[in-house]
Amino acid sequence: MELLGMTTIFLLVCIACLLLFASWRSISQKEKQPPGPIMLPTVGNILQLNPWNLPESLKKLSEKYGSVFTIYLGPQKVVVLYGYDVVKEALIDQADDFSGRGNLPLLKKLFQGTGIVTSNGETWKQLRRFALTTLRDFGMGKKSIEERIQEEANFLVERIRNTHERPFNPGSFVVHAVSNIICSIIFGDRFDYEDKKFLTLIDLLEENNTLQNSVQTQVCTLYNFFPTVMDYLPGPHQKLIKNVDKVNEFTLEIIENHQKTLDPTCPRDFIDAFLNKMEQEKGNSHSDFTVETLTRTTLDLFLAGTGTTSTxxxxGLLIxxxxxxxxEKIQKEIDGVIGRDRSPCMADRSQMPYTDAVAHEIQRFIDFLPFNVPHTVIKDTKFRDYFIPKDTIIFPMLSSVLHDSKEFPNPEKFDPGHFLNANGTFKKSDYFMPFSAGKRICAGEGLARMELFIFLTAILQNFTLKSVVDHKDIDISPLVSTLVNMPRPYEVSFLPR
Known part of the structure; x- marks a missing residue:
């Protein structure tokens, strides 16, 4: 009996030790969070970061702390993922865990977390599912939208032709044309280039581009460090917020007109389809389909469908x-495959590997969203050897993928050869992620690819570009590299071919 009692005590002690070890190990693992520079009270890591070139700052930190590390934007903790392997592992292999949207203060201020881009949880799932289905219903990815892009490309070519070779900044022309494509889907029609309301809208977008092109945009970056203080200070961030509010008012006015003229049996566009969905869910007090979410989702689609592709x-025209x-090589390919008498179409792309490679290289080189749109982890997450607490903001650095020197030799150089095989055929790359990857990949990726190919090909089919300065002196680096990379202002003459 005594032996049995000793054995029992021994086993209990062993079990207790195992439980204690397991508990200690769990706590230890939870405490093993990604490393990073020492943060200072209130300001976080602002002194270790260059707000004029944040991507370069994070590149240097990755060299010191590895591919997964932590920074603080003021008091806000951010985990940075640097390199193809960790970005892929997070966004694709652990897609569910990293599927949250990280609303940095400026994003939250601008979009209030209610639209398709910035919402989370079940609201985001419902809105994204509805948006993808409805956009397809109204032509996205189909022949009908391709014909719409071809038609708009013809309008753009004629508008350029009417400049009669005078040098000008083509920004507003490009924004008009690209914007009209998404407008035809969500608003039901394109806008005439002389429409006063449309011109006002485009002016607001252009002003926001100017703000982002300006060195003052660093003030907007600082908003993410000190939002409470910045709310009370003047600066370009206040103008940016007001401009988005005005675009929101424009969208709301169109929605109100749609409500007055709606025929439930014959929806004209995305807004009508959403209004029908609202009516179907009228008795559901928890429905995600409300006027507020319609306004914000429409605004998201309009801004995303206009800004990214037009920029x-x-x-690309600057480059x-x-x-x-x-x-010259593109135009030779255009002449051989399409000629001068018909519009480019998507079927041509497979026979035009060099033009396709140039379109891909433009997107890779400019690295439009170096930080990606911020993500969050939706639960406590084990990632590699680290523990990342729920709701931590994640920066999956697209810049580190698109400029990976192993995949793209001399990544800082513009080289269509990055997407060409030795025999001149087009070469795909898993590292090509300008639209992000995983569950939060851009809903309009297919539309954007189609627009870029058709617009670019149509322009070069009809015109040769003549710079106002020696081509060797053109600076193609972004004006300021912060949350988005914008081109430097320029003028160009379009010479008819």
Whole structure:
């Protein structure tokens, strides 16, 4: 009996030790969070970061702390993922864990977390599912929207032709054309280039681009460090917020007109389809389909469908001025496959590997959203050897993927060869992530690719670019590299071919 009692005590002690060890190990693992520079009270790591070139600052920190590290934007903790392997592992292999949207203070102020881009949880799932289905219903990814883009490309070409070779900044022309595509889907029609309300809207977008092009945009970056203080200070961030509010008012006015003229049996566009969905869920007090979410989702689609592609195309035209030999190769391919008498179409792309490679290289090189749109982890997450607490903001650095030197030799150089095989055929790359990856990948990726190829090809089919300065002197680096990379202002003449 005594032996049995000793054995029992021994076993209990062993079990207690195992439980204690397991508990200690769990706590230890939870405490093993990604390393990073020492944060200072209130300001976080602002003194270790260059707000004029945040991507470069984070690149240097990754060299010291590894591919997963922590920074603090003021009191806000952010985990940075640097490199293809960790970005892929997070956004694709652990897609559910990293599927939250990280609302930095400026994003939250601008979009209030209610639309498709900035919402989370079940609201985001419902809105994204509805948006994808409805956008497809109204032509996205289909032949009908391709024809709409071709038609708009013809309008753009004629508008450029009417400049009669005078040098000008093509920004507003490009924004008009690209914006009209998403407008035809969500608002039901394109806008005439002389429409006063549309011109006002485009002016607001152009002003926001100017603010982002300005060195003052660093004030907007500082908003993410000190939002409470910045709310009371004047600066470009206040203008940015007011401009988005005005675009929101424009959207709300269109929605109100749709409500007055709605025919439930014949929806004209995305807004009508959403209004029908609101009516179907009228008895559901917890419905995610409300006028507020409609306004914000429409605004999200409009801004995303206008800004990214128009900036990419405008930046691409700047880059191509620097490399006239690349333009000549594209035009030779255009002449051989399409000729001068018909509009480019998506079926041409498979026969135009060089043009396709240039379109991809433009997106890779400009690295429009170096930080990606911020994510969060939706639960306490084990990632590699680290513990990341629920709701931690994540920066999956697209810049580190698009400029990976192993995949893209000399990544800081513009080189279409990054997407060409030795025999001249197009080369795909898993590292090509300008639209992000995983569950939060851009809903309009297919539309953006189609627009970029058709608009760019149509322009170069009809015109040669003539810079106002020597092409060797053109600076194609972004004006300021912060949350978005914007091209430097420029003028160009379009010479008819």
């Amino acid at each position: 990419t195309l405008r930046y 191509l001025q620097k490399y006239p030999e690349i333009v």
